[in-house]
Amino acid sequence: MTRTYTIDSIPGDGIGVDVTEVAMGCVDAVAGLHGFTVNWRVRDWNSDLYLKTGRMMPVDGIEQLGSGDGIYLGAVGTPDVPDDVTLWGLLIPIRREFDQYVNLRPMKLLPGVKGAMPGLEDLDIVVVRENVEGEYSQIGGRFGAGTDAEFAVQESVFTKAGISRVARYAAEAATKRGGILVSATKSNGIIHTMPFWDEVVARTVEQFPGVTVDKVLIDALAARLVMKPTSVRTIVASNLFGDILSDLVAGVAGSIGIAPSANLNPERRHPSMFEPVHGSAPDIAGKGIANPVGALWAAAMMLDHLGEAAAAQSLTGAFESALADGIATPDLGGSATTLEFAQEVRARLG
Amino acid sequence: MTRTYTIDSIPGDGIGVDVTEVAMGCVDAVAGLHGFTVNWRVRDWNSDLYLKTGRMMPVDGIEQLGSGDGIYLGAVGTPDVPDDVTLWGLLIPIRREFDQYVNLRPMKLLPGVKGAMPGLEDLDIVVVRENVEGEYSQIGGRFGAGTDAEFAVQESVFTKAGISRVARYAAEAATKRGGILVSATKSNGIIHTMPFWDEVVARTVEQFPGVTVDKVLIDALAARLVMKPTSVRTIVASNLFGDILSDLVAGVAGSIGIAPSANLNPERRHPSMFEPVHGSAPDIAGKGIANPVGALWAAAMMLDHLGEAAAAQSLTGAFESALADGIATPDLGGSATTLEFAQEVRARLG
Numbered sequence: 001m002t003r004t005y006t007i008d009s010i011p012g013d014g015i016g017v018d019v020t021e022v023a024m025g026c027v028d029a030v031a032g033l034h035g036f037t038v039n040w041r042v043r044d045w046n047s048d049l050y051l052k053t054g055r056m057m058p059v060d061g062i063e064q065l066g067s068g069d070g071i072y073l074g075a076v077g078t079p080d081v082p083d084d085v086t087l088w089g090l091l092i093p094i095r096r097e098f099d100q101y102v103n104l105r106p107m108k109l110l111p112g113v114k115g116a117m118p119g120l121e122d123l124d125i126v127v128v129r130e131n132v133e134g135e136y137s138q139i140g141g142r143f144g145a146g147t148d149a150e151f152a153v154q155e156s157v158f159t160k161a162g163i164s165r166v167a168r169y170a171a172e173a174a175t176k177r178g179g180i181l182v183s184a185t186k187s188n189g190i191i192h193t194m195p196f197w198d199e200v201v202a203r204t205v206e207q208f209p210g211v212t213v214d215k216v217l218i219d220a221l222a223a224r225l226v227m228k229p230t231s232v233r234t235i236v237a238s239n240l241f242g243d244i245l246s247d248l249v250a251g252v253a254g255s256i257g258i259a260p261s262a263n264l265n266p267e268r269r270h271p272s273m274f275e276p277v278h279g280s281a282p283d284i285a286g287k288g289i290a291n292p293v294g295a296l297w298a299a300a301m302m303l304d305h306l307g308e309a310a311a312a313q314s315l316t317g318a319f320e321s322a323l324a325d326g327i328a329t330p331d332l333g334g335s336a337t338t339l340e341f342a343q344e345v346r347a348r349l350g
Numbered sequence: 351m352t353r354t355y356t357i358d359s360i361p362g363d364g365i366g367v368d369v370t371e372v373a374m375g376c377v378d379a380v381a382g383l384h385g386f387t388v389n390w391r392v393r394d395w396n397s398d399l400y401l402k403t404g405r406m407m408p409v410d411g412i413e414q415l416g417s418g419d420g421i422y423l424g425a426v427g428t429p430d431v432p433d434d435v436t437l438w439g440l441l442i443p444i445r446r447e448f449d450q451y452v453n454l455r456p457m458k459l460l461p462g463v464k465g466a467m468p469g470l471e472d473l474d475i476v477v478v479r480e481n482v483e484g485e486y487s488q489i490g491g492r493f494g495a496g497t498d499a500e501f502a503v504q505e506s507v508f509t510k511a512g513i514s515r516v517a518r519y520a521a522e523a524a525t526k527r528g529g530i531l532v533s534a535t536k537s538n539g540i541i542h543t544m545p546f547w548d549e550v551v552a553r554t555v556e557q558f559p560g561v562t563v564d565k566v567l568i569d570a571l572a573a574r575l576v577m578k579p580t581s582v583r584t585i586v587a588s589n590l591f592g593d594i595l596s597d598l599v600a601g602v603a604g605s606i607g608i609a610p611s612a613n614l615n616p617e618r619r620h621p622s623m624f625e626p627v628h629g630s631a632p633d634i635a636g637k638g639i640a641n642p643v644g645a646l647w648a649a650a651m652m653l654d655h656l657g658e659a660a661a662a663q664s665l666t667g668a669f670e671s672a673l674a675d676g677i678a679t680p681d682l683g684g685s686a687t688t689l690e691f692a693q694e695v696r697a698r699l700g
C-alpha cells in the first residue's frame with residue numbers, strides 16, 4: 001500500500017506559476033524516494049479567472065479544497081486587479097474558512113545566501129503570526145464618500161480565544177527553542193486591543209513553566225531585529241505585526257525569495273496551506289528566473305505537516321546543498337534559472 | 351533687543367531627565383552665541399506626579415503649554431504605571447490638542463556611529479509620520495470582560511483632511527529630496543482604511559508635478575529598508591507605520607539613542623513639540639550614561655523651527671564633530687558620560 005496525499009495546488013499569478021511548477025516536480029521526486037505519492041489537483045484560481053468571471057475562485061471553491069489533505073499556493077496579485085480584491089477573494093478566505101489560525105514563518109541564514117549584515121551565522125527565528133483575526137477585518141468602511149468630510153474606519157478585532165490559542169502554539173514552540181517568547185505589542189499606543197493582547201498572552205504562557213514572555217513594543221522590536229537579530233528566537237505576533245516582522249526577518253537573512261509560510265490549522269480539522277512569502281512579481285514573471293527556494297521550503301513544511309518528516313528533511317537538505325555549492329538564481333547573485341535550480345535540487349535528494 | 355523664546359521643558363521620566371538637563375545647557379550656550387535667549391519653563395509632569403495626583407499633568411496643562419513657543423520633551427514611562435496611562439495622559443494629548451499632525455523623523459549615518467550594515471554612507475531618510483489620527487484612537491473597548499467570549503476592538507480612523515495634509519507636507523519635503531515619495535501602505539490586507547490612504551495620497555501628490563509616489567506595502571518596505579536602505583529618501587506613513595519605520599531606520603543607522611522627533615503644527619497655530627525617539631530606559635536612568643544625541647538633535651530641530659537656523663546648524667555641527675572625534679557614550683561604544691559628551695558639544699559650538 002502506498003500513502004497518497006491529495007494536495008490542491010493553486011499556482012496563482014506571476015511567478016507563483018513559475019515556482020510551484022518546478023517545486024511540484026521536486027515534491028514528486030522526493031515522494032518517490034520516500035514511498036508515497038502526491039495527487040495534485042491543480043487549480044486555475046487566479047486574477048485571470050477573476051477578470052473572466054468576477055471571482056477569484058468558484059462559488060464552491062472552499063468546499064472543493066476541503067476534501068483535500070493540504071493546499072499549496074504560489075502567489076496572487078496582478079497590476080490589473082486591485083490587491084484587496086485578489087487577496088480577499090482567495091488567500092484570506094482560505095485562511096479563515098479553514099481556521100488556519102497559526103501562520104508559521106521560520107527563517108535562518110541559508111548557505112551561500114548573503115545576509116544583510118555580518119554575524120548572522122546563528123540566526124534562527126520563528127515568527128508565529130496570528131492569522132485569522134486582528135487588524136485584518138471586514139468591519140469598517142467609508143463615510144461621506146466624495147465629500148470633504150470623507151473618512152474611513154477599520155476595526156481591529158482581538159478575541160480571548162484567538163489570542164490564547166496562538167500564544168499556546170507559540171509557547172510550545174518556544175519550549176523547544178530556548179524558552180523565551182518575544183511578544184510583539186504596542187500597548188503604549190494602541191489602547192484597547194494591545195493591552196488585551198498582553199494580558200491574554202501573559203496568562204496563557206503562565207501555563208508553560210519553562211517559558212518566559214519578553215514583551216517588546218513593535219517599534220523597538222523592529223530596531224532590535226536589525227541591531228541584534230540573533231537575540232530573538234521565537235516571536236508571537238498579531239496578524240499585521242507578524243506580517244511586517246516576518247518580511248523584516250527575511251530581509252535580514254538576505255532575501256524575501258527564500259522565505260516560507262505555513263498557514264496551519266493545528267488541530268487538523270481542515271487542510272492547512274503552504275506558500276512562499278514572496279509575491280507574484282509581475283516584472284519577472286514567466287522569464288524562468290524566479291527563485292524557487294521559498295516555494296521549496298514551504299513544500300518541505302507541507303511534507304512535515306503531512307507526517308513525512310524524512311522527505312521534508314531530504315528536500316530541505318537538497319536545496320541547502322545546492323545553495324552551498326553556489327547554485328542560485330539571479331536575485332541571490334547566481335546565474336541558474338528556476339528550472340536549473342530545481343534540477344540541482346532533484347539531483348541532491350538521494 | 352534680544353529675541354526670547356519661551357519653551358516648556360518636560361524632562362519626564364528616567365533618562366528623559368538626564369538628557370534634557372544637559373541638552374538645555376547646550377541650547378543656552380548656542381543661544382548666547384547667536385544672540386537670543388530661551389526662557390525655560392521646566393515642568394515636573396511625569397509618572398511620579400501621576401502616582402501622587404492621578405494625573406500626568408495638571409487639569410489646565412494644555413492651556414499652560416499653549417502660551418509658550420514650543421515644547422521640549424525628554425521621555426515618559428516607568429515600570430510602576432501602565433504605559434497606556436502615561437502616554438495617553440501626556441504625550442498623545444499634547445500631540446492632538448496642539449494639532450501636531452506631522453511627526454518628522456530624519457535619520458542619517460552620523461560620524462563615528464557604526465550602522466547595522468556596511469555601505470550606509472549615503473543614508474539619508476526622512477520619515478513624515480501622520481501624528482494625530484489613524485491606528486491610535488480612543489474608539490473601541492472590551493466586550494464580555496472576564497468571560498470566555500471576551501474580545502477587544504480598536505477602531506482606526508483615517509480622514510481625507512488628515513491624510514491629505516500630511517501627504518502635502520511630505521510631498522513638499524520630497525520636492526527638495528529627489529522627488530520620490532515612498533508611501534507606506536497595506537491596502538492588500540487592510541481593506542477599508544489603506545486603499546483610502548492610497549487614493550488620498552495619490553490625489554494630493556498629483557498637485558506636485560516634480561513628485562512621484564512609490565506605493566510600497568509595509569511588509570515589503572520593512573524588508574527593503576534592511577536590504578537597500580539607501581534606496582529610500584522620503585517616506586510618508588500612517589501613525590503606526592511611521593512609528594515602526596522610524597525606529598527601524600534608526601536601528602539601521604546604528605542606534606535609537608541618536609534619533610530625533612519633531613511633532614509639528616506646520617501652520618504654527620499652536621506650539622510644536624520636540625523629543626528624542628528613545629524611551630525612558632529605567633535601567634540606566636540617573637547613572638549619567640544616557641546618550642544625549644537624540645535630545646540634542648531634537649533641540650536643533652526646535653531651534654530650526656523657531657527660525658534660528660544658524661544656531662540649529664551650529665548645534666548639529668557640534669555634536670557631529672564630537673562624535674567624529676570619537677567622543678561617545680557607552681551605548682555607542684565610547685566611554686563619555688552624558689555630561690562629558692555635552693561639555694564636548696559646548697566646546698565645539700563656536
Ligand SMILES: CC(C)[C@H](C(=O)O)[C@@H](O)C(=O)O
Binds near residue numbers: 437
Ligand atoms: C510611546 C508611544 C505611544 C509613541 C508612539 O508610538 O507614538 C512612541 O513610540 C513614539 O514613537 O513617539
Ligand SMILES: CC(C)[C@H](C(=O)O)[C@@H](O)C(=O)O
Binds near residue numbers: 538
Ligand atoms: C497579501 C497579503 C494580504 C498577505 C498578508 O499580509 O497576510 C501577505 O503579505 C502575506 O504575508 O501573506
